[in-house]
Amino acid sequence: MPTPAPELFRFDNTYARALPGCYAPVTPATVPAPQLLQLNQALAGELGLDVARLDPEVGAAVFGGNLVPAGATPIAQAYAGHQFGGFVPQLGDGRAVLLGEVIDRHGRRRDIALKGSGRTPFSRGGDGKAAVGPVLREYVIGEAMHALGIPTTRALAAVRSGETVWRDRPLPGALLTRVAGSHVRVGTFQFFAVRGQHDTVRALADYVIARHDPDLAADPDRYLGLLSRVAARQAALIAQWMLVGFIHGVMNTDNMTISGETIDYGPCAFMEAYDPATVFSSIDAHGRYAYGNQPAIARWNLARFAETLLPLIDPDSSAQAIARATAVIEAFPDHYATSWLDGARAKLGLHGADADDETLAADWLALLAAQQVDFTLAWRRLGDAAAGDAQPLTGLFADAAALTPWLDRWRRRAERDGRSGDERRDAMQRLNPLYIARNHRVEEALDAASTHGDLTAFERLVEVVSQPFDERRGWERYAEPAPREVTARYQTFCGT
Ligand code: AMP
Numbered sequence: 001m002p003t004p005a006p007e008l009f010r011f012d013n014t015y016a017r018a019l020p021g022c023y024a025p026v027t028p029a030t031v032p033a034p035q036l037l038q039l040n041q042a043l044a045g046e047l048g049l050d051v052a053r054l055d056p057e058v059g060a061a062v063f064g065g066n067l068v069p070a071g072a073t074p075i076a077q078a079y080a081g082h083q084f085g086g087f088v089p090q091l092g093d094g095r096a097v098l099l100g101e102v103i104d105r106h107g108r109r110r111d112i113a114l115k116g117s118g119r120t121p122f123s124r125g126g127d128g129k130a131a132v133g134p135v136l137r138e139y140v141i142g143e144a145m146h147a148l149g150i151p152t153t154r155a156l157a158a159v160r161s162g163e164t165v166w167r168d169r170p171l172p173g174a175l176l177t178r179v180a181g182s183h184v185r186v187g188t189f190q191f192f193a194v195r196g197q198h199d200t201v202r203a204l205a206d207y208v209i210a211r212h213d214p215d216l217a218a219d220p221d222r223y224l225g226l227l228s229r230v231a232a233r234q235a236a237l238i239a240q241w242m243l244v245g246f247i248h249g250v251m252n253t254d255n256m257t258i259s260g261e262t263i264d265y266g267p268c269a270f271m272e273a274y275d276p277a278t279v280f281s282s283i284d285a286h287g288r289y290a291y292g293n294q295p296a297i298a299r300w301n302l303a304r305f306a307e308t309l310l311p312l313i314d315p316d317s318s319a320q321a322i323a324r325a326t327a328v329i330e331a332f333p334d335h336y337a338t339s340w341l342d343g344a345r346a347k348l349g350l351h352g353a354d355a356d357d358e359t360l361a362a363d364w365l366a367l368l369a370a371q372q373v374d375f376t377l378a379w380r381r382l383g384d385a386a387a388g389d390a391q392p393l394t395g396l397f398a399d400a401a402a403l404t405p406w407l408d409r410w411r412r413r414a415e416r417d418g419r420s421g422d423e424r425r426d427a428m429q430r431l432n433p434l435y436i437a438r439n440h441r442v443e444e445a446l447d448a449a450s451t452h453g454d455l456t457a458f459e460r461l462v463e464v465v466s467q468p469f470d471e472r473r474g475w476e477r478y479a480e481p482a483p484r485e486v487t488a489r490y491q492t493f494c495g496t
Pocket residue numbers: 091092093094095096122123124125126127128129130254255264266494496
């Protein structure tokens with residue numbers, strides 16, 4: 001007798017209903033021995049999943065793809081995308097299925113999707129599978145970003161499948177359950193635009209407006225408005241990445257969301273010593289997606305998004321449409337710079353705005369770059385300096401004397417607001433994390449989980465990065481930079 005579909009979520013699947021032709025119905029593949037590795041209790045609670053009443057076997061079966069929960073409409077979404085600048089007209093969910101959408105406790109609509117759930121009509125040559133290491137990487141980095149206050153998709157569950165997946169070597173297979181504000185990407189629009197399906201582009205645009213920017217729905221200029229909103233969200237998002245030293249690694253247009261959430265943690269990493277040219281991804285030979293290029297790439301991706309909307313922005317005059325869309329794209333660098341500077345001011349403990357703040361921030365970064373100072377610790381220890389203890393900061397610099405004139409300038413500027421040093425430090429330390437998902441700690445945790453099936457280090461790391469701002473006794477090793485040699489040869493892989 002077939003197992004009845006468990007009622008885990010109250011699904012309401014608007015994408016499947018509203019956009020026929022934008023996806024292929026699929027059934028997740030069955031896996032031999034699903035075993036729940038990790039369940040995100042806090043996120044489960046947000047989604048109305050009653051963890052206490054969830055039978056772990058049912059959980060493993062659902063998040064392993066063996067049991068489709070009641071109310072789900074499993075689909076693979078179509079999308080295209082520019083990968084490293086080259087256009088690929090058909091990508092799509094090649095190893096993912098969207099189970100459906102739920103309204104969370106805060107009234108937000110969220111997608112629930114499986115990643116690594118087997119082949120779909122979009123799989124091309126791939127096996128549709130994922131491995132334990134990359135699944136847990138996406139899990140922990142997503143949680144780290146969330147705890148840093150950065151919009152992101154999140155992991156609800158990680159399941160070991162009990163099968164072997166073949167990459168350059170055999171690896172234990174796994175699935176990730178991913179929760180997103182939506183999975184619509186720039187590449188989703190490109191898929192239909194390149195096929196000349198402008199009615200579908202319009203339907204898709206109306207769909208995302210209703211979902212993400214409902215206040216624009218009645219606006220006659222709503223498609224230009226949508227472009228502006230997406231640009232604004234991306235400007236704010238990339239500024240946040242830059243301010244924590246996050247390098248996405250593969251900012252293809254299919255990995256840029258309309259919602260403004262960070263998506264697809266493949267070859268991503270946090271920077272250690274500050275260097276804008278930092279790139280970790282093994283597939284990014286030319287540094288297209290290097291840390292310092294991210295704002296420019298976001299703009300480039302937004303231009304690709306704008307192109308898909310041109311026939312909607314002005315159906316009668318393509319010249320007019322181009323002029324209006326171009327104005328939005330050209331405003332992006334300013335929006336980004338404003339977001340970045342606002343964030344940098346707060347991280348520097350500065351109140352108000354001063355004409356010299358931009359130079360002050362730039363000079364700080366120049367000092368970090370010149371002496372290859374650990375990005376995370378530098379900001380954090382500047383907070384200690386605000387409270388009168390500059391030693392932890394100067395100890396990070398090989399030539400501390402070079403920092404002194406800048407510190408004097410910064411103090412004079414910071415102290416104008418009349419706050420006490422302790423107040424300033426406390427405010428700064430709520431913004432400057434002590435614990436990030438450092439590359440050597442991530443590798444250590446993934447290796448133990450993948451090779452030895454030991455999740456202790458992984459669970460610890462998730463705990464640490466979930467409270468990035470609060471200094472804890474016993475967590476010292478998580479604050480320490482990787483040894484230089486490790487960072488120098490550190491490479492991340494797409495991990496598909
Ligand atoms: P990603 O690198 O995850 O952004 O994926 C880029 C494209 O490759 C998407 O269309 C994925 O669905 C597809 N893809 C990645 N890995 C696999 C795989 N193992 N099997 C099938 N498709 C895949």
